Amino acid sequence: MNIIEKLKDIEADAKIRWIPVIGSSKAQVVLDILSKYKPKRILELGCAIGYSTMVLGSLGGSVVTVDTNGKEIIEAKENFSKFGFSNIKTIHGHGNEVMKEMVSTGEKFDLIFMDFEKRYYVAALELCYGLLGIGGVLVTDNINHPKSALFKEMMLKDSRFESSLEDVGDGIFVSVKVS
16 A cells, blocks of 8 residues: 555545645655655655655655644644654744754755745745755645745746646646756
């Protein structure tokens, strides 16, 4: 049984409770991205109850996830334990503030999954750039949402990344750092 099948009850419960999770269609795209790029260190911005976090961690990479909602982080940690994930670290805080600290200490990630409040995407770009090495991947959820329009436009013009759109749900942008 793959991770998407294992998480079907969490996905159904999240829908009932109006908790945003990426869902099975996007989860499959994320798994494909993970299989292609094989990241060892992953940063997730926005975990909610941990659905996407467990997808990100399902192929063995270590995951650091950041979220502002303490109640949802507690539930996410319970889910990580329930499903046997020991490769996930949670941080309660704002993604951009946490990334500033990570940049200042020289941390690097192979993949960043950005799925927090869209109004922070633009401000997050330079921080993400600083946390990725050449060949690192920035995966941005909800890229076709109107609140992501400026970020999408910036990424399409940013020659430091090669970006492509995965047309699933409201879109996933896959941006590989090339310089």
